[in-house]
Amino acid sequence: MFVGKGGVGKTTLACAQAMGYAREGQRVLVASLDQAHSLGDALGFRFAHDAGAVPGIIRVVPGLEVIELDSLALLEERFRDVADVLAADPGHDHGFDLGALDPAELTGLPGVQELLLLVEIAQYADDDEWDVIVLDCPPTADMLRIVTAPETLLGYLDRIWPPHQRMMSAVGTDLRRAVLAATTQRIVAAVTEVRDLLADRDRTSARLITLAERVAVAESARVRSATALLGLRLQAVVVNKVLPAVPPPGPEPQHPAVRWYMHRYAEQLDVIGGLRRSMPEIPILVAAHTGAEPVGIAPLAGLSCVVAAEGAVSESGTGGDDSVRYDSGPGMRDDADSADPVPAAAVPAVRLESGAGLHSVYALRIQLPVADPATLRLGRVEDDLIVGADGVRRRLRLAPVLRRCTVSTAELDNGYLVIRFRPDPQEWPK
Template sequence: MRVLLFTGKGGVGKSTVAAGTAALAAAAGHRTLVLSTDAAHSLADAFGTEIGPEPTEVADRLHVQQVDAQRRFEQSWADIQGYLLSVLDVAGVDPVAAEELTVIPGAEEVLALLELRLQARSGCWDVVVVDCAPTAETLRLLALPEALGWYMQRVFPFERRVVRTLKPVLQRAAGVPMPEDTVFDAVERLHQELDEVRRLLSGPDASVRLVLTPEQVVLAEARRSYTTLSLFGYRVDGVVANRVFPAEGADDWRAGWVTAQDAVLEQVAQSFAGLPVWRSVYRPCEPVGEQALRTLASEVYGVADPLARPVGEGPFRVTRTGTGAVLHLALPGVQRSDVDLARTGDELVVSVGSYRRLLTLPAVLSRYRTAGARVEQGELQVRFEERQS
């Protein structure tokens, strides 16, 4: 099954491009689902029809779904929220305020990804196209499974044993209820489901497509997204430059825009060297409906296969050397000064800007010492060598 995620800065037209790509896939004979994990759903507007929380057929072999994030939140968070509410009740917090305090910001969008897991497991689809939230929310959303995995491996088992063993003493000392096994089970189940999503999205059949408009601010965010998605192990397989003014027949006013956009598009080609950059021209009216969306996507991709799987190795790989090994992590667009590295035991902490990834080193590397690091042509290379006896 092919999985394509579309993201970009808010307002660049990612929902339109995602919907058009899905319509093109369905027209080619693939059982296709396009679903939105964005709280501000736009797919119903794009297809010009009502769409609910379950897959809705809008054309032959094409279904659309706008995930009910609130429902997914209630299903996956209910046991955990119930425990937190009991703690706040003992503390005397107003019930209405307590309800708000137990909702983690962004949790609904994160849990909406669990719907992708269910649809992938259903076996009903050949292609799933995901219309993601705007870039910043998408990056937080995709980083969560790995961060939660660190907590589950390092802290969770110890915490669960302590509470189980000392529950009566802790409850009397703290004066608040201790979590039951159902709460721990809910956290563990949530982690397993999100980890399955992470494996699906970082696998060879999944990739992210960035949508941008030819503007400096939008391009800068797209560059950062490319770097950060690679940092967390997700493949970016192409860029769609949307709302490009056609040069033919341009009056003086539009000619100025064409010149300005051409300058940015040159930078796009340089920033995403090695990736296809597709263009979508500025249209006199917004494409609405399956046919209009399919026509747009046909013009964008031309003779290229819009469902082609990404080629080459993923962002993370390890190569052997005569004295040890080298860890390679793609970080397009960064310099050595942009990267901070630290090692703690069998973990390598890689920080780029405000984003940080904890990499659990493969067994082949954990017994080696860290001998050096460099950034070369958009790739972080960390050298490991045998420890001196």
């Protein structure tokens, strides 16, 4: 996944990275989830967007294919498929007329379009047609909403219509409820596959594209916190459009343009240094400013020769190569003296800290490098823990031992959220 704010060049870098993979002999698909559809602009051609039709996959160069996913077109196509199936069985009274609904009415339902996009990507990942799938994601806020959509939907479904009740309805005598339960179960299976794909840190990772500007870096820190909370592996942060170094000016009076350049270059280096200090465990890559804007297949192919595949995203389907490659180049560099590997999956961990029985103290440890500690929020709903930070909230199912406990304390400890629990005398086994 290539993630970033609008205007930071994430689409350009995604295309260049994909061309680099294709040049290595891999089969690559670039899929744009951004409804602004700038993928065609970066490649220098226009995708056909016929009303009500899902745009197809286009081959750009050998080994590289691209597609702009239109969530509204997907919704209309899937809706027609369901309506046709039910209309073909006039003997059943389903209690409502799907033909009376307009697919556009469903766009108001939260998460519907986002889920359709992710389900489509999961189907591509299951195919054996591509070794790597590169996603050009929408701006940060929309991307976070897309990533959280599967877990949000599954959580609400389980609370509103628990799995055991759906199963009983599917095998019951009420045909209407049986059809509804079977349809719901298909939706659950598809969304679960998406959720598992996003959580699979061996197959899915993200690159955050930012600029060497303090406001952009501040947003990047919040995105880093959000990805950690959501369990998405942030593989690298790419600082784009960094001015190249120049020889120091001589003693003669400097031209104003030279003074501006040197001052701006020093500012960028200072911002990058602060970014490295704030994210020591994440590779910070620097993409030099290319001068002319690389638009079109030929300029992007040239850019791909100097943009390294270091820490390359590998989102393979079955039988793909999931290895992570490290290969530096002059266009994208890591100036740190030493870069440690990306840490392993930081899943919530529970351990017994002290005591026994009713005097036990359990600690739940979650990786959470909060950018603004004042935004941290905790809540408890039945057997779930609600954790919110930096504008993102996630619902976590508690381990069985913690469901019989109450929260005692919580603290932030060097990039981790540590929550301590004590047994509830009313629930703890005697």
